Amino acid sequence: xKRTLLLTSALLLLSLGVLRAQTITDGLTMPAKTFxxxxxxQHDQWKNYWEGTLKRDNQNIGTLTxxxxxxxxxxxxSKKLNIMASVPYVWTKASxxxxxxxxxxxxxxxxxxxxxxxxxxxxxxxxxxVAGAFSTPLxxxxxxxxxxxxxxxxxxxxxxxxxxxxxNNGLYIxxxxxxxxxxxxxxxxxxxxxxxxxxxxxxxxxxNVFDFIVDVGYHKGALQTEVFYTQMNTLxxxxxRRQDMPFVSNKMNxxxxxxxxxxxxxFPKNLAVRLSGNYTVAGRNVGQTTSLLGGLLYTxxxxxxxx
Amino acid sequence: MKKIYLLTIVLAVLxxxxxxxxxxxxxELKTLTPSNIDANAGTxxxxxxxxxxxxxxVAPTAVGxxxxxxxxxxxxxxxxxxxxxQRSSIDYWSAGGVLRWNEILRGLVARFNLPPAPLAxxxxxxxxxxxxxxxxxxxxxxxxxxxxxxxYVTAAQYDAMKAAWYxxxxxxxxxxxxxxxxVQALMTKTDLPAYPSEDAVMSGVSAEVLKLxxxxxxxxxxxxAAEQRNAALWxxxxxxxxxxxxxxxxxxxxxVFTDRAKGDGMGAAIGSKVLWQQxxxxxxxxxxxxxxxxxTPPRPPMLPFFGLRTFNATTPGVKAWMMTNANIVAExxxxxxxxxxxxxxxxxxxxxxxxxxxxxxxxxxxxxxADGAGTYTPPGHWNEIASHYxxxxxxxxxxxxxxxxxxxxxxxxxxxGCWETKYFYFNxxxxxxxxxxxxxxxxxxxxxxxxxxxxxxxxxxxxxSYLFPGEAQYFNDEASEASMSRLYGAIHYRxxxxxxxxxxxxxxxxxxxxxxxxxxx
Numbered sequence: 001x002k003r004t005l006l007l008t009s010a011l012l013l014l015s016l017g018v019l020r021a022q023t024i025t026d027g028l029t030m031p032a033k034t035f036x037x038x039x040x041x042q043h044d045q046w047k048n049y050w051e052g053t054l055k056r057d058n059q060n061i062g063t064l065t066x067x068x069x070x071x072x073x074x075x076x077x078s079k080k081l082n083i084m085a086s087v088p089y090v091w092t093k094a095s096x097x098x099x100x101x102x103x104x105x106x107x108x109x110x111x112x113x114x115x116x117x118x119x120x121x122x123x124x125x126x127x128x129x130v131a132g133a134f135s136t137p138l139x140x141x142x143x144x145x146x147x148x149x150x151x152x153x154x155x156x157x158x159x160x161x162x163x164x165x166x167x168n169n170g171l172y173i174x175x176x177x178x179x180x181x182x183x184x185x186x187x188x189x190x191x192x193x194x195x196x197x198x199x200x201x202x203x204x205x206x207x208n209v210f211d212f213i214v215d216v217g218y219h220k221g222a223l224q225t226e227v228f229y230t231q232m233n234t235l236x237x238x239x240x241r242r243q244d245m246p247f248v249s250n251k252m253n254x255x256x257x258x259x260x261x262x263x264x265x266x267f268p269k270n271l272a273v274r275l276s277g278n279y280t281v282a283g284r285n286v287g288q289t290t291s292l293l294g295g296l297l298y299t300x301x302x303x304x305x306x307x
Numbered sequence: 308m309k310k311i312y313l314l315t316i317v318l319a320v321l322x323x324x325x326x327x328x329x330x331x332x333x334x335e336l337k338t339l340t341p342s343n344i345d346a347n348a349g350t351x352x353x354x355x356x357x358x359x360x361x362x363x364x365v366a367p368t369a370v371g372x373x374x375x376x377x378x379x380x381x382x383x384x385x386x387x388x389x390x391x392x393q394r395s396s397i398d399y400w401s402a403g404g405v406l407r408w409n410e411i412l413r414g415l416v417a418r419f420n421l422p423p424a425p426l427a428x429x430x431x432x433x434x435x436x437x438x439x440x441x442x443x444x445x446x447x448x449x450x451x452x453x454x455x456x457x458x459y460v461t462a463a464q465y466d467a468m469k470a471a472w473y474x475x476x477x478x479x480x481x482x483x484x485x486x487x488x489x490v491q492a493l494m495t496k497t498d499l500p501a502y503p504s505e506d507a508v509m510s511g512v513s514a515e516v517l518k519l520x521x522x523x524x525x526x527x528x529x530x531x532a533a534e535q536r537n538a539a540l541w542x543x544x545x546x547x548x549x550x551x552x553x554x555x556x557x558x559x560x561x562x563v564f565t566d567r568a569k570g571d572g573m574g575a576a577i578g579s580k581v582l583w584q585q586x587x588x589x590x591x592x593x594x595x596x597x598x599x600x601x602x603t604p605p606r607p608p609m610l611p612f613f614g615l616r617t618f619n620a621t622t623p624g625v626k627a628w629m630m631t632n633a634n635i636v637a638e639x640x641x642x643x644x645x646x647x648x649x650x651x652x653x654x655x656x657x658x659x660x661x662x663x664x665x666x667x668x669x670x671x672x673x674x675x676x677a678d679g680a681g682t683y684t685p686p687g688h689w690n691e692i693a694s695h696y697x698x699x700x701x702x703x704x705x706x707x708x709x710x711x712x713x714x715x716x717x718x719x720x721x722x723x724g725c726w727e728t729k730y731f732y733f734n735x736x737x738x739x740x741x742x743x744x745x746x747x748x749x750x751x752x753x754x755x756x757x758x759x760x761x762x763x764x765x766x767x768x769x770x771x772s773y774l775f776p777g778e779a780q781y782f783n784d785e786a787s788e789a790s791m792s793r794l795y796g797a798i799h800y801r802x803x804x805x806x807x808x809x810x811x812x813x814x815x816x817x818x819x820x821x822x823x824x825x826x827x828x
């Protein structure tokens with residue numbers, strides 16, 4: 001009964017990675033006094049996972065499925081500064097074995113993105129952004145039931161830098177990297193063993209995380225489409241031992257490739273459909289996840305100067 | 308305005324990044340200052356030794372001899388140049404060797420408490436004592452193995468401490484810091500005679516017993532033992548001759564225990580495919596649904612012949628400390644409800660209700676007591692609980708060793724009694740009876756009746772209540788909570804829990820009876 005999970009704290013990060021357009025990692029900002037909001041549904045599943053560096057399956061888990069329904073909203077305070085919020089509800093279940101499914105409201109994320117500079121360069125524009133995000137659990141869920149826990153139960157702060165080059169013909173390339181600091185978490189038990197050491201305390205040190213995303217795409221008019229690569233590295237933590245359970249502070253690394261399409265429908269006006277998918281091509285202490293996401297986002301304009 | 312937002316974000320990030328997140332690597336224990344040095348412990352009753360004087364310790368050189376003076380000078384020279392690392396070793400061991408070795412032992416159990424991974428052909432390799440570093444490692448320190456390991460280490464330490472006390476008061480050579488004002492006392496100063504060094508005795512007995520039980524951890528064990536002896540030397544507690552005499556005594560006591568361990572029936576506890584089938588057939592022939600493994604691929608039952616007495620000529624059952632074979636059989640709980648009975652259906656229905664009505668509060672209880680794979684096991688949990696009371700009570704090393712030995716001998720006997728019961732009845736788990744039952748913790752790979760957690764906890768709470776009567780209510784409440792956690796988690800019926808808890812308490816009575824007459828009161 002040993003398996004892995006990536007979901008959870010990484011879940012939010014990575015799902016934001018796959019939602020583009022006015023997300024924390026992209027090269028766009030909402031105009032002032034506009035509010036884009038909606039729901040996204042994400043379906044993740046894996047059958048194989050990496051126990052440390054050893055790839056394996058586990059017939060007492062079968063396929064692990066995580067489904068997330070996320071409320072998402074982004075508001076343009078100004079053309080340069082956007083703020084974002086999201087709240088996911090998460091369901092997990094294993095197709096085999098006896099372990100029970102779990103579900104619940106996971107973590108609130110609040111973030112802000114600021115366009116530091118934008119200059120014309122050649123046949124396009126070059127822009128850089130800085131962003132900060134704060135996340136914290138909204139419910140007292142347990143992080144000690146991996147891979148069925150709905151989250152990591154850690155409060156995080158992250159700082160991000162994004163650079164973007166968008167050509168006048170619609171092609172763009174974007175790169176974004178973030179460092180996420182994670183607070184320690186408390187378990188319901190008074191001791192645990194991880195990373196080669198027995199700890200006589202319920203407090204677990206959570207290693208910090210670095211992630212980056214590189215994406216290439218086309219954005220013109222109502223259409224945005226792109227392909228991307230993301231990498232998440234946990235800066236510390238132990239491996240899942242042979243045939244052991246995964247643990248909240250494991251060194252969870254993942255490399256993913258994916259694609260996205262977002263399209264503003266002709267009718268109703270201001271409603272956008274967003275579809276994306278990604279696949280974990282390499283990892284450590286995570287599941288080899290296939291992830292699919294669909295969302296509907298509606299934009300409200302509280303100003304007359306529409307784009 | 309925008310700059311303020313940006314600044315706020317940057318400051319918030321920097322604040323969290325710079326926060327101190329370090330979690331203590333070792334148990335935070337206070338410096339041991341025994342309230343009583345138990346000068347008469349050399350008269351207390353041994354567990355396995357024929358007497359506390361069984362292993363002779365020759366008289367030391369006199370305090371006035373040149374050889375001894377040279378030893379004192381050597382300590383002074385060492386103390387003049389102590390490094391930060393050496394001082395940190397002294398601090399670590401100044402909590403007392405008994406508490407430290409217990410912490411080390413809990414860590415070893417957690418490290419080795421991993422079941423073998425299945426092979427591609429659907430079978431499971433058995434851990435091999437002759438190849439302890441292989442995959443799987445040896446041992447698989449599951450709860451019965453762990454109960455036995457905790458009991459061997461702590462009972463051996465207890466006998467070794469009594470022998471040390473006996474010879475200390477035969478030879479009466481004071482500690483270096485009491486002989487020479489130039490030797491600093493870097494641990495708490497006491498009047499306990501130093502020859503043989505109790506720290507060295509403990510390093511020797513602990514390391515030798517642990518190397519048998521956890522052979523793949525030989526390096527870590529050996530280094531810890533050496534560090535304990537060095538800390539005794541550096542702290543001005545013992546000279547090299549105090550230490551060498553202590554080490555020899557500790558190792559000799561260890562031999563008495565390791566000899567017993569090699570022939571205590573553990574080697575036959577796994578059994579064979581033919582014998583496992585017989586257990587199943589016996590249940591079927593009684594008209595019962597026999598237990599089956601709920602893992603995929605099916606895993607052989609955990610240590611089926613750990614408890615059963617003379618099921619087969621080749622499987623004697625692991626020896627208990629305080630109970631005879633007849634005692635073990637006589638204390639076995641009455642049969643569980645027939646698997647086909649209405650009473651059983653009611654029990655299954657109750658488990659299912661808990662499965663479907665999990666609350667966060669019950670989940671916390673389930674996780675608090677889960678103590679499953681990769682942990683120090685329920686016996687380790689009770690050692691961890693005991694460690695806090697032993698620390699707070701300022702017990703001498705010999706009395707602290709007694710507390711852990713009594714606890715762990717009772718818990719080992721509980722493991723034997725519970726495993727005897729489990730495989731005698733071979734009763735199915737709730738989710739075997741109703742596959743719709745989903746569990747909030749892993750289903751252990753052995754029969755349900757009775758609950759191991761309940762039996763371990765009943766026995767542990769009974770011994771700890773005897774040792775710390777003012778806390779009896781707390782220990783019993785914790786034991787009841789541990790017991791019920793298995794029903795909440797939907798892996799045990801209520802009767803498994805209740806009968807197991809009572810069984811554990813009765814089993815502990817044998818150890819408490821020993822304790823009442825061992826001369827320590």
